[in-house]
Amino acid sequence: MIVKRYIVDNMQEAMVKIRYELGNDAVIVSQRKIRQKGFLGFFKPKKIEVTAAADDKDKKSSKHAVSSDIEKEIAELKNMVENLVKNNNKETKGTKKSQKIRIKENLLNNDVPEEIIENIIESIKKENGDGKINAKNLEKLLIKYTKELIKEDDKTDSRVQAFVGPTGVGKTTTVAKLASLYSLYKNKKVGLITIDTYRIGAVEQLKAYAEILNIPFGVIYSIKDIPNVLNQMKECDIILVDSTGRSSKNAMQIAETKKFIEEIKPDKISLVLSVTTKQRDIKSIVENYKMLDYNNIILTKLDETDIYGSILTAAYYSKKPISYITVGQNVPDDIEEANSDKLIKLVLGE
Ligand SMILES: Nc1nc2c(ncn2[C@@H]2O[C@H](COP(=O)(O)OP(=O)(O)OP(=O)(O)O)[C@@H](O)[C@H]2O)c(=O)[nH]1
Ligand SMILES: [Mg+2]
Known part of the structure; x- marks a missing residue:
């Protein structure tokens, strides 16, 4: 059993984090209002402390764990696919059109x-x-092709990392x-x-x-400042470069x-993108920003929506892997390395 505590602003944020980290089977053990001292030393009233628990697969015997992993993966999409074929079973046997409509409805509901x-x-x-397609094959292929579209980043800690994106x-x-x-x-030296x-x-x-972090800070006002500022940080293992928000239309x-x-x-x-952005805008952002040759995407504000189609839209049109997701305003807690299996679950729903 894994038990995890979350300090969040609201229950929606808690649910996103719990679903993302512990899976859909997690249960909420307790919740209470607390006063929490934030990272910046600001006192933020009305935080909620939520404790959630889920089965710890690693603790099971390895044979059982492997097979139960597969079973779980299948079971998780089974519901959805059963819904796709259930009421229509007679018609859908062999008629791919009905199944197509059902898949479409499900993904359209998630704004894909x-x-x-x-x-x-x-x-x-x-x-x-x-050939005819049965529910089991359908779910496997659905996961397979979504997985081909949503990749996770290789997670290398590159030295100089720049962050670009809309305002x-x-x-x-x-x-x-x-x-x-x-x-x-x-324990890296960061600039x-x-x-x-x-x-x-x-x-x-x-x-x-x-x-606050007691680390070097530099400002680049013009291009000629660049060598100097970078030189001031020559001791740093990691240099993070923030940039101006730019409209993708400009x-x-x-x-x-x-x-x-x-x-x-x-x-x-990294191209930083909010999942709350409209689908059509996501397409134009990932395409127009190709000018900057970004090699991965960071998806922000997953706590602000229940509709996750934009994850797939960003991955599909950019053809870039996703490196991180962010799930709230708290520094540094509300960020996680992207995990493609978890992202796929969010996109495909239950
Ligand atoms: N809910 C939520 N809010 C976030 C998240 N990440 C950032 N924010 C909030 O979004 C707002 C804008 O954040 P910034 O980091 O200033 O955004 P930015 O892209 O640097 O903005 P510009 O520099 O003006 O382009 C702030 O209020 C942040 O607290 C997140 O994951 N979830
Ligand atoms: Mg900014």
């Missing part, structure tokens, strides 16, 4: 664009040929969370840099985190950021 759904259905059809998605907060994780938990000298207060926002602005990024030459560029 039709183009992606058609793509998945086509892949399933191709693999299955013209207000949580870039600076994510940089602060990662800086804390690297310096507090991974923070911002090139966001455009938005009022942006420099101070990141500088405050650097001061190619000029993105090109401006590109000039800085090209000169900084990061080892890793």
Whole structure:
């Protein structure tokens, strides 16, 4: 049995974290209101402490654990697929059209664009040929093709990492969370840099985190500052570079950021995206930001929605792996390494 405690702002946030970390079978053991001292030393009233528990698969014998893992995986999608075929069983035997409609409905409910759904259905059809498809095969193929689309990042701790993306998605907060994780938990020497000298207060926002963590902080005002600022951080194992939020509709602005990024030459560029963004906007963001040659995606604000189709949309149109997800405003707690199996479950639903 795994028992885990969560300090959250509301129950929705708790449910997202619990579902993501402990799985759908987790149960809530207790919940209570507490006063919590936040990372920044602010007292934030009205936090909720939620304790949840779930079966610990690792504790079971390995043979049992392996088979129960498979069983669980199958069982988890079984419900959904049974729903796809249940009432229609007679008609659907051999008639792929009805199944197609059901898959479509389920994914459309989760706000997955039709183009992606058609793509998945086509892949399933191709693999299955013209033969009849049963519920078990269908669920396997559905997982298989979704898995091909949603990849997780290789999790290498690259030295210079830049964070780009639209305004207000949580870039600076994510940089602060990662800086804390690297310096507090991974014992790395971290340096923070911002090139966001455009938005009022942006420099101070990141500088405050650097001061709390007692780590070097640099500001790049113009391209000629870059060698100096990077040189000041030559002792650092990890350098995180925050950037100005840019509308994906403004190619000029993105090109401006590109000039800085090209000169900084990061080892890793993360596109930061909020899952609360409209589907059509996600498509244009991941496409227009390709100009910056980002190599992974960070998805933010998973705590703010129950509809997770945007995870699939971002992965599908970007063809990039997902490195982290963030699930709240708390620094440094509300960030997790992306796990494709968990993300797929969120997208496909129960
Ligand atoms: N609910 C929720 N809020 C978040 C999350 N990440 C960031 N935020 C909030 O989103 C707001 C914007 O965060 P910032 O980090 O300033 O966003 P940004 O992308 O740096 O914004 P600009 O620099 O203005 O483009 C803040 O109120 C954050 O606390 C998250 O995972 N969940
Ligand atoms: Mg910012």
